[in-house]
Amino acid sequence: MTLSQHPAPTGPIPAKAGIGLRAPHFEQIVEERPDIPWLEFHPENYLGGGAPYLYLERIRQDYPMSMHGVGLSLGSVGGLDKEHLARLADLADHIEPGLISEHLSFARVGADYLNDLLPLPYTEEALAQVVSNVQQAQDAFKRPILVENASAYMTFAASTMPEHVFMAEVCRQAGCKALLDVNNVYVNARNHDFDASAFIAETPADIIGEIHLAGHAVNLFDDGQEIRIDDHGSHVDAAVWTLFEQAITHAGRVPALIEWDTRIPALEVLQDEAARAEAILSAHSDAADAA
Amino acid sequence: MLLMQPNLSTLQADFRATVLADTGADGAEPAPPAALLAAVNANGIPPERRLAIHRNHFATTLIDALGGIFEATRALLGPEFFDAFAKCYVRAHPPSTPGLFEYGEAFPDALANTPGLADHGYVIDVARLEWAMHESFHAPAAPALQPSRLTALPADQIGDALLEAHPTVRLIQATFPVHALWRGALDNAVDGDMLHGEPAHLILSRPNLDVELAPLAPAAYAFVNALFAGQSIGQAAGTGASASTTTGEFDLGETLGACLAQTVFADVVNTGNI
Known part of the structure; x- marks a missing residue:
């Protein structure tokens, strides 16, 4: 196929339910222009400037786009990978995303990328490093970013503050916003025995700039011990929908996103999931209007 | 107790060592550094098991990425051999950028340098073709x-x-x-x-x-x-x-x-x- 060009530029991200852009859906989105309020892309997949980039460049003409990094490694000691950051900033200059976000985790150690969102201890040392790294990223992007709470399969003895306090402090000190992933809150609450609802209630409402929704897996070790894995490979869990309602009531209407990365289904399945999120967003605005 | 904890730099270096350590010849999982084991709360699940989640994630996601690029190579070698070979490769050659589309350049040479594949030159040819196609797609x-x-x-x-x-x-x-x-x-x-x-x-x-x-x-x-x-x-x-x-x-x-x-x-x- 060839990609015709349209003049309309991308705009700010609306406070509606968007969908994560994945390669199996490129052609359908270009050809059918389905009714989706906004799309989120992982910049790492488009840095070559090849065929995937051509799709991205074409799709951004029809949809507001959000750039959601998975490899900037905001928690790495010694600062960010300057070369990678420059490539991201260049991509952002071309695509002009409405929002830019990354995770509160690390992936790079020295010259090696461990292809994961690895957990950080919630210490003053890690906080200072993340704040410095977020500021470095914001200088490169020339705007505030959003930082996402990551899922974690362990906690550290060295941690001196809860995760939501760490996230709020990063936002306060670096001047960024929070991308609240309610699935990750739930996964961590189940894995580490804390109250997911309290996590959301105690997160300052005014820092929440976006919400992520996704499915997760329940894995069992041989001895029956359960651990929840954030694999983005299924429908959003019922308990996570409840937390989403709480988060929207708490933070007000903000952009929300359905993520699905493994066993990627038909686009229509993602649209159905987004419609469910949209109904919750709308119910909240109706209630807010009535009040 | 807090004084015993590794600083962030040591913690991250130990994570790298844990994720990239080779599996033993007998298939045994290598032991993570003692300082990292001590840094992770057990909370009902041994720290080794918690860390193994990340070891497995690193290997399986990169093996999948290589299998996607080298699909015909994988079919020729057989999925079982390919995946086992790729598992050693990913630990010996971790990605140097977060762009996975750039990952796997040295894979055809790694196959070519494997003595057991000396009689399978056609597989190396196919692997080089697949990498060239992958590069062209992303150029x-x-x-x-x-x-x-x-x-x-x-x-x-x-x-x-x-x-x-x-x-x-x-x-x-x-x-x-x-x-x-x-x-x-x-x-x-x-x-x-x-x-x-x-x-x-x-x-x-x-x-x-x-x-x-x-x-x-x-x-x-x-x-x-x-x-x-x-x-x-x-x-x-x-x-x-x-x-x-x-x-x-x-x-x-x-x-x-x-x-x-x-x-x-x-x-x-x-x-x-x-």
Whole structure:
């Protein structure tokens, strides 16, 4: 196929339910222009400037786009990978995303990328490093970013503050916003025995700039011990929908996103999931209007 | 207790060591550094198991990425062998950038350097073809050289002109008929006769979204290869003619025309004007 060009530029991200852009859906989105309020892309997949980039460049003409990094490694000691950051900033200059976000985790150690969102201890040392790294990223992007709470399969003895306090402090000190992933809150609450609802209630409402929704897996070790894995490979869990309602009531209407990365289904399945999120967003605005 | 905890730098270095450590010859999982084990709260699940989640994630996601790039190679080697080989490869060659599309460049050489695969040269050929196709797919888009740019040159200057390769072009020279083997592997239709076919000369390019693959005659291959090595059109024509196996195999006008009809060149440099 060839990609015709349209003049309309991308705009700010609306406070509606968007969908994560994945390669199996490129052609359908270009050809059918389905009714989706906004799309989120992982910049790492488009840095070559090849065929995937051509799709991205074409799709951004029809949809507001959000750039959601998975490899900037905001928690790495010694600062960010300057070369990678420059490539991201260049991509952002071309695509002009409405929002830019990354995770509160690390992936790079020295010259090696461990292809994961690895957990950080919630210490003053890690906080200072993340704040410095977020500021470095914001200088490169020339705007505030959003930082996402990551899922974690362990906690550290060295941690001196809860995760939501760490996230709020990063936002306060670096001047960024929070991308609240309610699935990750739930996964961590189940894995580490804390109250997911309290996590959301105690997160300052005014820092929440976006919400992520996704499915997760329940894995069992041989001895029956359960651990929840954030694999983005299924429908959003019922308990996570409840937390989403709480988060929207708490933070007000903000952009929300359905993520699905493994066993990627038909686009229509993602649209159905987004419609469910949209109904919750709308119910909240109706209630807010009535009040 | 808090004083015993590793600082962030040590914690991250220990994570790297844990994720990249080789599995023992007996299949046993290596023990993570003691300081990292002590840093992780057990909370009902031993720290080793918690860390193993990340060891497995690193290996499985990168093995999947390699399996996607080297799909025909995987079919030829068998999924079980490929995945086991890839598991060693990913720990020995961790990604140096977060762009997974850049990952796997050294994989065909790693296969070629494996003594047990000495009799499987055709698999190495297919792996090199698949990496070249992958590179072409992700190479930056650029306009193709318009034939009018070349015909606009004064006739006596064309021979001295240089032609620049399009960013998406890759040349493949293989001992085995790699095009048929690649196609056959994907269709599960490889037969032994394919191993006795002619050596292959192929050119890959991406005019728009899809990578195109075309065979070249040996003389035409030598001509394009010489151009990409920096020879002028006139010099490269000589290289092409010398590589001809039959008299009259190489026709400069015909070969240039065929290349211009595909996306082979990005630009022409008229050295007469420099």
